[in-house]
Amino acid sequence: MSDFSFGTSSKSKSAPILVVGWPGLGGVASSCVRTLSQGLQSESVSALNPDPHFELEDIQIKNGLIFQGNLPKLIFQRVRSASNQELILFIPDTQTMDKPLDLARAVIRTAMSTFGIQSVITFAAISGVLEPEEEPIVRFGTTDFHSGEELAKAGIPPLRSERIVGLNGLILLAAQELGLKGICLVSEIPVWGLHSPNPKATRSLLKTFCSLMSIRLNFDHLNGQILALEEKMAALRDAFSNESGESWDSDNGFHLEQEGKEIESAIERGLSKVELDELENFFSRAKFDRSQTPLLKAELDRLGVFKLYEDRFLDLFRDLS
Known part of the structure; x- marks a missing residue:
C-alpha cells in the first residue's frame, strides 16, 4: 500500500493532508x-x-462559587510522519447539532488558508452484523473516482450503500464543495457494543491508514482493551440468546422461529434477499438503539410491509422501555 499517492500531485508533492476524527459511534x-x-x-x-x-451548555462550581463553563476545544496539530508526508490533525472535543455543515466548512477553510491542505481523510464507524470476536473490515467512501481506484488497488473495498451520519461525513462534503479530495475510512462495530469505546475498530482503521501513509505505529497498548471488550460483548450476546431463545447469525442478524412466516410472506410480496437482510440489520440496530426505530419504520413503509412486521416493531418498544 506504500504506493498510495492520495493528496499528492506534480504541482504539490508536499501538500499536507488534513486528518479528522469527530466523536461518534463507539x-x-x-x-x-x-x-x-x-x-x-x-x-x-x-x-x-x-x-x-x-453555545454554553453548563456552568462550573468551585468551592460553592459559580463560574462560566467552557466551550469545546477545536485543535489543529501538525505531524511530520516517517514518510515525510505532513499531516494536520484536527481534534475536536465534540460535534455540534446546530448547522454542522457550517462548522465543517469553517474547518476546511481554516485548514486551507493556514496549512495549504489539498485533501482530507476522516474516520467513521457504523453498526454491523458481525461477531465480537471477528476482525472488522475497513471500507472506504471517497469524493472522486481516481482516489477510489487507488484504494481499491490497495485492497480496501468500497462501501456499497451506507449513511455516514454527522460531521465525519459532512466534512467531506465541505471539502468537495471547495475542490478538495476526500476519503472516509469506515469500520463496522458489533451491535453489542454500539455505546462502548471500540479499540478493535480503532486498530483496524489505523492499521489501514498507517499502511496507506507508510507510517509505523505501535498498537500493543490496545490489546488488553480489545480482549476486555470482546469478552463483554460476547457475554451480552450469549446472555441475550439464552434468555430470549433468539440466535445470532453473522450474515443475516436475528432470526426467530416465528419470523419464518413473516419472511415467507415478504418474499411472496417481491422482497429480495438483500432487502430482507437489510431489514434484519435495521431490526438489530433498533433492538439496542431506540433512535434507530424511525429509520426502521420508514424502511418498512417504503417496502410496504409495515403491517406484516407491525407486532415485531411494537415489541421493540416493550423491550426497550
Whole structure:
C-alpha cells in the first residue's frame, strides 16, 4: 500500500493532508486521531474559534462559587510522519447539532488558508452484523473516482450503500464543495457494543491508514482493551440468546422461529434477499438503539410491509422501555 499517492500531485508533492476524527459511534473516529497524536511527534499549532458554532451548555462550581463553563476545544496539530508526508490533525472535543455543515466548512477553510491542505481523510464507524470476536473490515467512501481506484488497488473495498451520519461525513462534503479530495475510512462495530469505546475498530482503521501513509505505529497498548471488550460483548450476546431463545447469525442478524412466516410472506410480496437482510440489520440496530426505530419504520413503509412486521416493531418498544 506504500504506493498510495492520495493528496499528492506534480504541482504539490508536499501538500499536507488534513486528518479528522469527530466523536461518534463507539468513539472510534476520535480515538483514531488522538492515537495518532499520542503515537507520533505532534504539536498543537492552531485552533478554530468555537464561538460561532457552540453555545454554553453548563456552568462550573468551585468551592460553592459559580463560574462560566467552557466551550469545546477545536485543535489543529501538525505531524511530520516517517514518510515525510505532513499531516494536520484536527481534534475536536465534540460535534455540534446546530448547522454542522457550517462548522465543517469553517474547518476546511481554516485548514486551507493556514496549512495549504489539498485533501482530507476522516474516520467513521457504523453498526454491523458481525461477531465480537471477528476482525472488522475497513471500507472506504471517497469524493472522486481516481482516489477510489487507488484504494481499491490497495485492497480496501468500497462501501456499497451506507449513511455516514454527522460531521465525519459532512466534512467531506465541505471539502468537495471547495475542490478538495476526500476519503472516509469506515469500520463496522458489533451491535453489542454500539455505546462502548471500540479499540478493535480503532486498530483496524489505523492499521489501514498507517499502511496507506507508510507510517509505523505501535498498537500493543490496545490489546488488553480489545480482549476486555470482546469478552463483554460476547457475554451480552450469549446472555441475550439464552434468555430470549433468539440466535445470532453473522450474515443475516436475528432470526426467530416465528419470523419464518413473516419472511415467507415478504418474499411472496417481491422482497429480495438483500432487502430482507437489510431489514434484519435495521431490526438489530433498533433492538439496542431506540433512535434507530424511525429509520426502521420508514424502511418498512417504503417496502410496504409495515403491517406484516407491525407486532415485531411494537415489541421493540416493550423491550426497550
